[in-house]
Amino acid sequence: MKTMPSPDNLLAFDALARAGSFTAAADLLDCHKSLVSARVKALERELGAVLVLRSTRKVALTEAGERLRPHAARLRETMAQARMAVDQTQSDLAGPLTISTTSSLAQYVLGPALSEMAALYPELQLSLQVNNRLQDPVADVLDFCLRSARSHTVHDESLVARLAGYASENLYASPAYLARHPAIRQPSDLAAHRLLVMESEQRDGLLLKKGEQLLRQPVGAQLYLNDYPLRADLALTGHGITLLADYAVARHLQSGELVRVLPDWHCDYWPIYLVHPFRTPLSRKYQTFIDFVLPRVAAALPDNRVQPDSDGRASNTR
Incomplete structure (x- = not known):
């Protein structure tokens, strides 16, 4: 040859x-x-x-x-x-960008930011993939992922994880539901109520924290749901008490459609990251996306008063 x-x-x-x-x-x-x-x-x-x-x-x-x-x-x-x-x-500020996130973050946090960006930069082709499975931007050929997860799941040599903020998860119900059922003054009172939770939460119990006090409250549930929008809809229509992230209920709290149950007790707290493959230097398109989306994601997360535990405890991907 x-x-x-x-x-x-x-x-x-x-x-x-x-x-x-x-x-x-x-x-x-x-x-x-x-x-x-x-x-x-x-x-x-x-x-x-x-x-x-x-x-x-x-x-x-x-x-x-x-x-x-x-x-x-x-x-x-x-x-x-x-x-x-x-x-x-x-x-160029043109061409495709593929972003993945969970259904709840897509609806309540990322979707509005992407809609605004698409209007401002019409040459960009933004593709949002909604997937509740934890995805690897490199293996799944994604430009960005918005994740709510334990920090060690996003710290990888091939990835860059940019902290957008924190979210907390607590118990909520409609005033109509609470008016029809016994008062809830302490975690053990939840046993007399209908809870809309994930199967793992029913199996392991609800982990509740108040100051230094930590307890796992057993719950009896007939309906298991791993989708925030569906859980929110059922709670809004008076079907029970459910766990929701603060970013998913902010407008419902303001309108009075939902109220916090056991407000002195907190259920969970976790970081939210914008994750992308390591690249240097970043293209103008990538940098513009980060500069545009990251502050809007942070603004969509309510100002949490709860601080993360010293061990960085966080939920599974939501």
């Missing part, structure tokens, strides 16, 4: 063919003329043909050199176009 010519050697030959001398070719390539001479000689060895006739003043191309000249010129043009194409992706 014949040896393929080196691109660097072909580019040196192209410069020599255009400039007419090794000194002028070296000026075109911004290198020493001995390097141009060495690369042209190496190209001749690779192709098994003499390409230039050398003299003290200038060089002339042989027949083989003349035939090679347009191919070397096309290589130079192709490489210049490749450089321009890459530069354009670094500077």
